[in-house]
Amino acid sequence: MRYNFLSLAANALSGNKHWAKAWRSPDPKPEYDAIIVGGGGHGLATAYYLAKNHGLTNIAVLEKGWLGGGNVGRNTTIVRSNYQMPANSKFYEHSMKLWEGLSQELNYNVMFSQRGIINLAHTPGQMDTYARRGNAMRMNGTDAELIGRDEVAARVPGLDVTPNARFPIVGGLLQSRGGTARHDAVAWGYARGADMLGVDIIQNCEVTGFVFDENDRNKVVGVETTRGKIGSKKVGVAVAGHTGHVMAMAGLNKLPIESHVLQAFVTEPIKPLLDTVVTFGAGHFYISQSDKGGLVFGGDPDGYNSYAQRGNLPMIEEVSGIALALFPNASRLRLLRHWGGIMDMSMDGSPIITKTPKDGLYLNGGWCYGGFKATPASGWCFAHTIANDQPHEYNAAFTLDRFNRGTTIDEKGIGPVPRAH
């Protein structure tokens, strides 16, 4: 059922008791044309675009827990496309364009708010770096504006812009098309959209192994799950932090990925303080205010391999310290919640959307801690790759073999470490 004014009015008048379920809960069929492992944002978006753009509707999304229970529901909801490496720039700008029409496309309000994102600069040298980044962005067709200290102060009234700040602010790089979105709604919107196109979304169904052709052990013909064997000649894996051990079940024992824990924080709700997204330039920190009023922020990952969905205290101290250096007026706010998510940190900070050495097996991973903003383009490109058995121009560089071909996409320019994003 499409949502519109009439359906809203009719349901309101009947006490909101007759809303149809947003998606079905079907039992798995024995065979599909394509299977997506992982019912998070990327997996659901992939299923949606496979059905919408490529006409494959006999497909299933398998999720071991509940829909959108992983990183798509655990992030700080920031959307931006301020990249300068050509491969990243094309891809994330495509994602931004999909975001701009997403609520209409899905007939579901994902509450995408282009409130702008300001990367703060604290030294003249940093302003030069931002000028270079901003120019690269504009040449690639993305918007960017270099703004001075006074404009930063006018746009972000709560910010400490005094010369006495721990790291005085001299300006910033603004992407005004950046912003935030309602993260759960992205998962729900794609799930509902895919379901309406005939995709089976199967929750509580964990993949426990891959099935290979008896005559060709390199060819995937299905998956083993906790709800039995399901056949499919095409299997796409989009499982974020769990990429390593899921791909190990298919015989890919080593990947250029480490799983790390990243924490995020929400304060108690307050009146409007911050109507844009701000990132710190003398460390790593990003903050916005949710529609409910809580300040939502995060920093670096804890910095060591982890599958525990919780972090440790030193990072809480560091992130809170930065929050107060920027917004001294937040000093008496209490943290309402904090949590950890497992990030698939690739060794160059850029993602992987590719065919694998196994026929019929496709991989979407290595999102580091920037996967949320990529959700639409990730699904769009992964669907293209699965449907055509070859990548789209937008994800052609995001291969697995770039690491031994010397063509890594090192946006941060810091070499082979699983810490960039």
Place this chain on the structure above:
Amino acid sequence: MLIPCPYCGPRDSSEFTYSGDATVTRPDAANTTIEDWSDYIYQRTNPVGVHQDYWHHVQGCRLLLKVTRNTLTHEVSGAEIVGPWQNALKSQSQSGAVNSQNKDGAA
């Protein structure tokens, strides 16, 4: 997270710098293929459960430790010194030169 430094005793992880996966071995530079180098630099097993990684006790004894840690629970089950100091510490320990308080503190 407490790391049982064999020299200093149990110390908070914030005193250490994480230095990466300890299960990968640097290939012999004189006799190796590009694939082996690539594996060493980029490819990881990324296990769920018991794992070994290097932690540098920067704000302590400055020794490099190989720590055995569970990636699912953050439980640290052991730490050993890496490099030539391993043997030096052993002989010191036998002659009773290591501060007894520190030694008692070592888990």
